[in-house]
Amino acid sequence: MALSSLSFFRAFLLLSLATSAFSTRPYKEGLAPNFYDYVCPQALPTIKRIVEAAVQQERRMGASLLRLHFHDCFVNGCDASILLDPSPTIDSEKLAGPNNNSARGFEVIDQIKAEVDKACGFSLVSCADILAIAARDSVVALGGPSWEVQLGRRDSTTASRTTANNNIPAPNMDLPALINTFQKQGLDSRDLVALSGAHTIGFAQCRIFRDRIYNDTNIVADFARSLKSLCPRTGEDGNLAGLDPSPAQFDSLYFHNLLAQKGLLHSDQALYGGGSTDELVKTYSDDVEAFWDDFAKSMVKLGNIKPLIGNQGQIRLNCRRVN
Numbered sequence: 001m002a003l004s005s006l007s008f009f010r011a012f013l014l015l016s017l018a019t020s021a022f023s024t025r026p027y028k029e030g031l032a033p034n035f036y037d038y039v040c041p042q043a044l045p046t047i048k049r050i051v052e053a054a055v056q057q058e059r060r061m062g063a064s065l066l067r068l069h070f071h072d073c074f075v076n077g078c079d080a081s082i083l084l085d086p087s088p089t090i091d092s093e094k095l096a097g098p099n100n101n102s103a104r105g106f107e108v109i110d111q112i113k114a115e116v117d118k119a120c121g122f123s124l125v126s127c128a129d130i131l132a133i134a135a136r137d138s139v140v141a142l143g144g145p146s147w148e149v150q151l152g153r154r155d156s157t158t159a160s161r162t163t164a165n166n167n168i169p170a171p172n173m174d175l176p177a178l179i180n181t182f183q184k185q186g187l188d189s190r191d192l193v194a195l196s197g198a199h200t201i202g203f204a205q206c207r208i209f210r211d212r213i214y215n216d217t218n219i220v221a222d223f224a225r226s227l228k229s230l231c232p233r234t235g236e237d238g239n240l241a242g243l244d245p246s247p248a249q250f251d252s253l254y255f256h257n258l259l260a261q262k263g264l265l266h267s268d269q270a271l272y273g274g275g276s277t278d279e280l281v282k283t284y285s286d287d288v289e290a291f292w293d294d295f296a297k298s299m300v301k302l303g304n305i306k307p308l309i310g311n312q313g314q315i316r317l318n319c320r321r322v323n
């Protein structure tokens with residue numbers, strides 16, 4: 001009897017901690033890095049282990065996981081809305097232009113959720129927090145900076161393909177449109193340049209950079225020519241080119257390349273070539289520490305966009321559907 005009421009109390013305590021009622025920062029004030037420390041100390045190491053294994057198996061997966069968090073946060077906040085599959089009641093963001101046949105890594109997120117729930121003993125960690133932690137662990141796995149991830153986000157019960165189409169920046173945008181897209185999320189032009197540095201890892205498809213290599217004038221000829229063999233005027237839409245010359249290394253070559261008019265996307269080159277962000281691109285190109293510092297700070301800002309907290313939303317049992 002004493003034992004069972006003790007374990008009842010323990011369970012109650014754990015649940016209270018899970019909703020952050022006893023944590024050092026009440027949930028009403030927002031997110032906190034120690035959100036899972038007392039309730040499930042295995043949560044973060046479990047996520048890191050699976051991200052590392054996935055990246056070891058395929059380096060690109062680190063890039064794909066980082067991008068998922070970005071595309072989640074720009075659509076009604078970081079609430080895992082991007083993970084919801086199409087259903088009669090879900091207007092899936094997976095089908096939005098920027099995501100369809102492009103966003104990837106969903107199976108790794110499923111695997112993390114299953115393992116983390118097993119490690120914690122119940123469904124405790126939100127899918128939105130998993131995306132934020134996986135993004136950080138991916139950057140670290142590819143040799144980039146680390147940062148403390150704010151935690152305590154909850155998961156949405158809705159998704160919006162239209163909002164995804166409207167809010168996620170497009171690769172044909174010029175600098176003013178890019179600045180505007182970020183400004184709508186509370187991010188400034190410094191965040192824009194630092195976060196665009198995410199394109200130091202990963203790949204883009206021919207269909208995405210075709211117009212740039214055939215039509216843009218702010219591209220160096222040799223670079224355009226070498227890409228044209230990979231990406232003809234028609235067909236081969238899915239052929240991949242690295243977003244920078246070292247797509248599995250979180251270095252500053254992305255910025256270095258912009259100085260030489262070798263940005264792969266129109267939106268990349270828009271950050272350098274006569275506009276207000278030139279100086280910052282130059283700084284990052286020869287100071288990887290400055291890039292890393294700002295990138296880490298901007299990732300925290302990105303992750304803090306309109307989280308669901310307290311009793312808003314839910315902790316999904318399966319990241320692909322609402323409970």
Ligand code: HEM
Pocket residue numbers: 060062063064066067070101102103104169170171172173178192195196198199201202203204205206208243265267
């Ligand atoms: C500034 C505006 C941005 C635009 C217009 C943009 C656009 C794109 C496009 C079109 C692709 C290639 C997709 C494909 O070919 O399937 C891509 C890839 C990628 N983006 Fe961005 N992006 C932007 C900012 C960001 C930010 C802020 C992040 C993360 C913090 C990010 C992370 C990535 C990564 C890591 C990849 C490679 C993904 C992979 O290989 O699977 N991007 N982006």
Ligand SMILES: *[C@@H]1O[C@H](CO)[C@@H](O)[C@H](O)[C@H]1NC(C)=O
Pocket residue numbers: 095096100101
């Ligand atoms: C998504 O891509 C598939 C395959 O290319 C295509 O058939 C479908 O029409 C696209 N969906 C939307 C909503 O654009």
Ligand SMILES: *[C@@H]1O[C@H](CO)[C@@H](O)[C@H](O)[C@H]1NC(C)=O
Pocket residue numbers: 210211214215233
């Ligand atoms: C380039 O511009 C021309 C003229 O505006 C357009 O017809 C074409 O579709 C564009 N893209 C490519 C890949 O040539």
